Amino acid sequence: MHDVEFRAVSRRFDDGSHAVQGVSFTAPGGKLTSLLGPSGCGKSTLLRIAAGLEAPTEGSVWIGGVDVTGLPPEARGVSLLFQHYALFPHLDVLGNIGFGLRTSGAARAEVQARAQAMLELVGLQRLERRAVSELSGGQQQRVALARALAVEPSVVLLDEPLSNLDDRLRRSMREEIRALQQRLGLTVAYVTHDETEAMAVSDQVVVMNEGRVQQAGSPHEVYDHPCSEFVARFMGDAAIFELVPDAQGSLVLGTLRLPLTAPPGTAGARVMVRPEAWRLLPVGAEGLPGRVLRRAYLGHGAEYMIDTDLGELLVTTRHAEVLHQPGAPVSLALGPQGVSLLDTGRPPAPPATAHGARPEASRAASVPSNQETFP
Amino acid sequence: MTAMPSMRRFIVMWIAVILSVLTLVDGLLAYGAAEKGLAETRDRALARIAAGYLRALRAQDADTSKIPASVFREETGDDDTPELRFRVSDSRGLLLGGDPQLRFPADKAVKDKLVQAALYDDGEPGDRWRVAAVKDFILTRAQAEPVVVQVAESHAARTASAHLLGMAIAGKQLLRLGLALSLVYAVVMLGLRPLERLRAELARRNAHDLTLVADQRPQELAPLVASLNALLLAQQSAVDEQRKFLADASHQLRTPIAVLRTQVQGLLLGQTDTADTLPKMLRTIDRATALTNQLLAMAKVEQLVRRADWAEVQLDQVARDVALEFAPLIARKRLDFSLQAGPMSLRTDAWMLGELVKNLLSNAIHHSKKGGALGIVVRQLKHETEMIVWDHGGGVDESVLGRLFEPFNASKSGTGIGLGLSICRQIAESMNASVDIFNRIEAGEVVGVDAVVRWPGLRDA
DSSP: OOOEEEEEEEEEOTTSOEEEEEEEEEEOTTSEEEEEOSTTSSHHHHHHHHHTSSOOSEEEEEETTEEOTTSOGGGTTEEEEOTTOOOOTTSBHHHHHHHHHHHTTOOHHHHHHHHHHHHHHHTOGGGTTSBGGGSOHHHHHHHHHHHHHHTOOSEEEEESTTTTSOHHHHHHHHHHHHHHHHHHTOEEEEEESOHHHHHHHOSEEEEEETTEEEEEEOHHHHHHSOSSHHHHHHTSOOEEEEEEEOTTSOEEETTEEEOOOOOTTOSSEEEEEOGGGEEEEOBTBSSEEEEEEEEEEOSSSEEEEEEETTEEEEEEESOOSSOOOTTOEEEEEEOSSSEEEEOOOOOSSOOOOTTOOOOHHHHHHBOOTTOOOOO | OOOOOOHHHHHHHHHHHHHHHHHHHHHHHHHHHHHHHHHHHHHHHHHHHHHHHHHHHHTTOOOOTTHHHHHHHHHHOOSOOOOEEEEEEETTOOEEEEOTTSOOOOOHHHHHHGGGOEEEEEEETTEEEEEEEEEEEEEETTEEEEEEEEEEEEHHHHHHHHHHHHHHHHHHHHHHHHHHHHHHHHHHHHHTHHHHHHHHHHHHSOTTOOOOOOOOOOTTTHHHHHHHHHHHHHHHHHHHHHHHHHHHHHHHHHHHHHHHHHHHHHHHTTOSOHHHHHHHHHHHHHHHHHHHHHHHHHHHHHHHHHHOOOEEEEHHHHHHHHHHHTHHHHHHTTOEEEEEEOOBEEEEOHHHHHHHHHHHHHHHHHHSOTTOEEEEEEEEOSSEEEEEEEEOSOOOOHHHHTTTTSTTHHHHHSSSOSOHHHHHHHHHHHTTOEEEEEEEEETTEEEEEEEEEEEETOOBO
């Protein structure tokens, strides 16, 4: 279980622009780290640098405590799984899985045994002689995964491995990948632009934008306590408000008083509120007055657009047995989760820890967990 | 009622005025130009006659009598030659022949122009003359002698000619104006014929005829007819509603009376027990009284709305007063009542606003279970003010929500009279507000009803 550590890694193009710039973080050994960000943010470049397919112009990459910056890809003990699988069409399933072992000089029997074991691992036992072109997208993805794991890499790098699959298959495949990673104790770096996918499978999420790391932390920390508006909005729907302290020094949001205090020295304060942080209460309960504009039934819950003095707010609720009618008056209160101060002066990329511990500054800005609603 | 002016008369009159003014101006301009042309023509004729006399003198032609007539005929085309005066003088003004009363020109400016023929005015006020004078040399006694020939025409003769000319011009203009006015009148009559037809069609209708007006009309009348038809449709709908309302009201009133009759008959015939029947009769009378009160309330609201004599009314105070009035009822059902209302001022009628709150609160109490909760909330949003009367009475089936405000609708499915919400809507609309009923939802369950009245754009007092 090797850590993968990026130390001040930059990749500059000839025209002076950067694909990645000054990136430092650690993907802890035996954990799954997602690199998340919009297209062109440098996450795939970082993966290719880790795999040795590209060299950094500055900085170094360490795997298992060894500087591998100058090593060729095959000497790094790393498997890279591409978005497009890169299976060999002239080989059958077993041939594709054993290919890496054969090229490394393993004996035929060992190749056969290892490939069979990998087939079982990914649940394709009866398809070993099938041509890869006859497989479904999910099966091809499993073959690619089995091939990547067959060489027993210390680190597996996955570059948007599920982007070619439909939603249902994505969900089952990501669960399989996560289960395999945990069962085999693999160190996995997983590139995706889908924040739901990242949060579902990761021990650590690294959010990138314009070649830089914006925030690294556990899914919970990055979602609930983003360090900036960019991270807040990228990780999901979020309403951002300017806060004004009242006479008592408390931060006020419309008619709601927030039990949050901005860290000293913060000029102004902004708060991020997730749609699920709002609580939809009947009129009479204290809260922000509002009126239902639109509603959508989502099966597992409901989504409302509420007109308030703060603007139109997206509110999600788990209660969908009966829906509020458009026009109905409601009150909005805030729950303890999904409310966090932004721009609190936390460093954009906190020093990575092996288990994604939450930095102290985050705790200071978070809503106390024993607070149910804000009066 | 003051008689409204006729459109046709208005159009024709103003076109006539405008045409008359234009004709007058045109006639005056034409007369001015013609008078000027006449003066120039006569001046030219006088000068030619003077020159003609001079030529006759030079040629020693004794017969000069035809000169004026022929010149005038050539210049004006007229055979009538005005009366003229002549004088022949030497260069010093010594009369050689002609009319001695025609004075030799004394003005030096005139004298200087004599060679080219001078034109000038002479004579006394009331007897003014227009004179043409020309000077040239003629041979007498074998030597050249300068002579001055003057020819004069009285201004009176000229004025008479101008008058004649003016009369001719005025005659032509009048003829033209008359023709134009006749055409205008005919076109206006023709153009207004669709309007006249519509007027006649409407005049033939009786007051109860609400059939739609045919809408194949000129495009100027189409919007009017469309509006008229919309009004007729609305009127028809109102009449239908009124008929239905009357039928329902009659039925609702007749039912308790019939029940009461049956109960009295039962008592008279000894078929029912007095102690058992009298409370039932009381309830029947209460129901009939409540219905009558609501019908009267509806009528009163209509009166107040027509009068529109609004004043500033404190909504929070009205809500408080109504809550106090209903306190015994609330206490009887052991309801947990809450009032959340900040100061809020409305322009309306206090009684009407009170009726609105009473009806909504009465409904809430009526539908609340014993020991339940209910309340009134008045709150201010950015664009509107809301009053919500809420209860925990179990809510309303969504399928009937839309019909709750129809008169007597609630009475079909419930125990109420069925006019309360109808009155509420009537009052709300008179205040430019809306009233709606929503199911009150808590944690995904319907627990009661929110009756919401919304006033757009009010601020707290």
